[in-house]
Amino acid sequence: MWAYIAKRLLLTVPVIFGVAFVVFAMVRIVPGDPAQIIAGETATKEFVEAIRKDLGLDRPLMEQFVTFMASLVRGDLGRSIRSKAPVSEELWARIPNTVRLTIAGLVVAVSVGVTAGVVSAIRPYSVVDSAVMLVALLGLSMPVFWSGLMLILIFAVRLGWLPAVGTETLAHLVLPAITVGMATAAIIARMTRSSMLEVLRSDYIRTARAKGLAEPVVVTRHALRNALIPVITVVGLQTGTLLSGAVLTESVFAWPGIGRLLVEGILARDYPIVQAAVLVVALAFVLVNLAIDVLYAAVDPRIHYE
Amino acid sequence: MRRYLVWFVTTALIGVLGYSAAAAPAGPAPQRGGVLIVGSGTDATTLDGHLYTDAPTATIMEHMVETLFELSPEGRVLPRLATAFSVAPDGRTWTIRLRSGVRFHDGTAFDAEAVKFNLDRILDPATRAPWRFLISRVTQVTAVDPTTVRLVTDAPFAPLLAHLTHSGTGIQSPTAIRRLGADYARQPVGTGAFRFKEWVRGDRVVVTRNDDYWGEKALLDEVQFRVIPDDGARLAALEAGSLHVAVRVPPREIERLRGSRDLTVRIDTSLRTIYTAFNVSRPPFNDKRLRQAMNYAINKEAIVKSALAGTARVSDAPIAPNVQGYSKIMQYPWDLERAEALLREAGYSRARPLRAVYHHPTGRYIRDAEIAASIQGLARRVGIELELRTLEFGAYIALTARPKEQNDIQMYMLGWGTVTGDADYGLYALFHSSQFPPVGFNRGFYENPRVDALLDRGRITVDQAERNRIYAEAMRLIMEDAAWLFLHSESQVTGIRNVVQDMLVHPAERVMAHKAWLRR
Numbered sequence: 120m121w122a123y124i125a126k127r128l129l130l131t132v133p134v135i136f137g138v139a140f141v142v143f144a145m146v147r148i149v150p151g152d153p154a155q156i157i158a159g160e161t162a163t164k165e166f167v168e169a170i171r172k173d174l175g176l177d178r179p180l181m182e183q184f185v186t187f188m189a190s191l192v193r194g195d196l197g198r199s200i201r202s203k204a205p206v207s208e209e210l211w212a213r214i215p216n217t218v219r220l221t222i223a224g225l226v227v228a229v230s231v232g233v234t235a236g237v238v239s240a241i242r243p244y245s246v247v248d249s250a251v252m253l254v255a256l257l258g259l260s261m262p263v264f265w266s267g268l269m270l271i272l273i274f275a276v277r278l279g280w281l282p283a284v285g286t287e288t289l290a291h292l293v294l295p296a297i298t299v300g301m302a303t304a305a306i307i308a309r310m311t312r313s314s315m316l317e318v319l320r321s322d323y324i325r326t327a328r329a330k331g332l333a334e335p336v337v338v339t340r341h342a343l344r345n346a347l348i349p350v351i352t353v354v355g356l357q358t359g360t361l362l363s364g365a366v367l368t369e370s371v372f373a374w375p376g377i378g379r380l381l382v383e384g385i386l387a388r389d390y391p392i393v394q395a396a397v398l399v400v401a402l403a404f405v406l407v408n409l410a411i412d413v414l415y416a417a418v419d420p421r422i423h424y425e
Numbered sequence: 426m427r428r429y430l431v432w433f434v435t436t437a438l439i440g441v442l443g444y445s446a447a448a449a450p451a452g453p454a455p456q457r458g459g460v461l462i463v464g465s466g467t468d469a470t471t472l473d474g475h476l477y478t479d480a481p482t483a484t485i486m487e488h489m490v491e492t493l494f495e496l497s498p499e500g501r502v503l504p505r506l507a508t509a510f511s512v513a514p515d516g517r518t519w520t521i522r523l524r525s526g527v528r529f530h531d532g533t534a535f536d537a538e539a540v541k542f543n544l545d546r547i548l549d550p551a552t553r554a555p556w557r558f559l560i561s562r563v564t565q566v567t568a569v570d571p572t573t574v575r576l577v578t579d580a581p582f583a584p585l586l587a588h589l590t591h592s593g594t595g596i597q598s599p600t601a602i603r604r605l606g607a608d609y610a611r612q613p614v615g616t617g618a619f620r621f622k623e624w625v626r627g628d629r630v631v632v633t634r635n636d637d638y639w640g641e642k643a644l645l646d647e648v649q650f651r652v653i654p655d656d657g658a659r660l661a662a663l664e665a666g667s668l669h670v671a672v673r674v675p676p677r678e679i680e681r682l683r684g685s686r687d688l689t690v691r692i693d694t695s696l697r698t699i700y701t702a703f704n705v706s707r708p709p710f711n712d713k714r715l716r717q718a719m720n721y722a723i724n725k726e727a728i729v730k731s732a733l734a735g736t737a738r739v740s741d742a743p744i745a746p747n748v749q750g751y752s753k754i755m756q757y758p759w760d761l762e763r764a765e766a767l768l769r770e771a772g773y774s775r776a777r778p779l780r781a782v783y784h785h786p787t788g789r790y791i792r793d794a795e796i797a798a799s800i801q802g803l804a805r806r807v808g809i810e811l812e813l814r815t816l817e818f819g820a821y822i823a824l825t826a827r828p829k830e831q832n833d834i835q836m837y838m839l840g841w842g843t844v845t846g847d848a849d850y851g852l853y854a855l856f857h858s859s860q861f862p863p864v865g866f867n868r869g870f871y872e873n874p875r876v877d878a879l880l881d882r883g884r885i886t887v888d889q890a891e892r893n894r895i896y897a898e899a900m901r902l903i904m905e906d907a908a909w910l911f912l913h914s915e916s917q918v919t920g921i922r923n924v925v926q927d928m929l930v931h932p933a934e935r936v937m938a939h940k941a942w943l944r945r
Binding site: 149150151152155156157158159162163164166167169170173198201202203204209212213264267268271272275276279282283284285286370371372373375376379380383386387388 | 464467468470471476478479550553555557558607610611625626627628651652653654655657658661662664665666667668817818819820822823824826862863864865
């Protein structure tokens, strides 16, 4: 098991370098000039050139890449072109917010999604099932910039129960967590339902029922646990997505996370910020996937990693 | 050498009297205390007052860092950290008297040495101060005594005082700048009515009242500038009471918000002019008749009324009112017959329509893409076929900034905020033939020797009445030449909760809480 984890961790190194190369190239292919953006639209050519020189953007691309990689190996992500602050500082200011939103969103998604999926699966094709699945379809189809605004309008503007924007307290977390969690909850509900339906038809469930176990025990202990493997896969993928920053949700709720940092970085052509943020996101994806693989073994004792 | 003195005392007195007269019939007495929360669309870029370029950062800096002179909302230059100035007859030597007894937030003294340090820092090319050009004519700064500085310019430069009102020339603590180095940009130290408290990246900048302020002290305990990028969410937060002030309210929301009992929508003038420049160096718009035809073909009133819900002002000059040097010049009326006649004269007809590509940004100026679409629709009525092309702003600016020989753009929409409040800044960079990109902002390559001569004269003429005449003549030529498709000057639409009193929305696109207070 530990050898497997160590091997997987080693494998992240080439992944990160690959991502670094791709993102380095991509930010430079996109038209637009960071020096011009810092200098302002009204700046003179000399001024823009001087800034470009400060930033090392006048150097050959190959040289810039080598410098970037060398710093990366030393763990130095550079300074933001725009704010001049160390990139690591900019990242650390955002990562806790993103993690907080991700965890809260997942709590909403898993609790609502799994419950809804199970309820649907117990009485397939009933009115309850149809209603749950219809709601799930809606949850999946609603764009978050709309559903987020609706939640603000209802719970903050009309009812005044929760704050509209901000990050200070747990109350501030509720609406954004529901917003990001909703779509994921819908996916999880659908996945849980179909997985449960399959499991509920299997022989060992019939056996469990035949030996007189109470239905709730059959459903939770025997069926759900076996149905969870594909659900965990979905949760894993969604965690990666959420960690990469729920950009739209973050914008609607003025939530200063990684996603917004990335978007702002792209708009300002803040190369070091974009590069570092993408690397963090890639790392998060890789680590979450590893965690999910390890989790499979915990849920299903038949799975072993050698 | 006999100098003629221009003292501010009278101006300042008039200002004070005017203010108290206006404030006299006000309701309840101002109350002290409370936290005011202002929502804007973007985060500060840097808190070094010499290094930013954007209006949202300027708003924050204005609360902490002060300039030698200030631009009143009516467009007059008033003393702030300065008390008076005089200019030598050669028009090159400016002597500025400074306020005494002023201290920076770190306790160090504000004096002539501090002013010299700041101006030298801005002038030093290594600082990379984007607003250096505002004072780049200054060749020497001397601290004569603790309360007197002398500036020498390389040539007479009339807009100097107006340029010293710009927040990019603010006076910050030399001690703090030396001590903190690059980190100064995260903990600014000025002399303003508010001092820096904290900057939570991407979330908020907080300033607290400076109880040792030299002037009239602020009433609020604290002002928070919060970042809420989404327009709809910003409004919702205002309605929910999470914000007291929301900037850049979308015009389409104005009617709805007017129904609210808790908040007021303010529409204030801005110094920003929105225009569409023609590339006059290439066909088709090297033909003046076609440029004029476009100006006649577009119904500017209709655009302002529909796309902007009446919040803008149709341009009657290339610069906005409230800019020193502005005067009403002319408007091209909406006249389809004249437009068609000019097109015919130039050899175009409905059978052989004039075709052009129209570049415009999206989301940069209020309803820019919608306005471009309206222009396209209106132009079609006289047989002008415009093809719209939109780009993300970073790429857009790079495209329009190309030098003449490479610049094949035909017409493009841009905005210009005359943030110094002086016509020189609003005209010279845009219409002088020395300002073609990549040097300046004359991105349509407009060239008229008479305009050049007038703009040069405006720079060296100190007498404001004479300058006004010079600029009026220059602007008349520019408008007759139809260098642009003249559109409108924007307004600032700000949502403010009714508990907030005496908030100032300055035409230079800054919301100022210096005198604001919360009614309880």
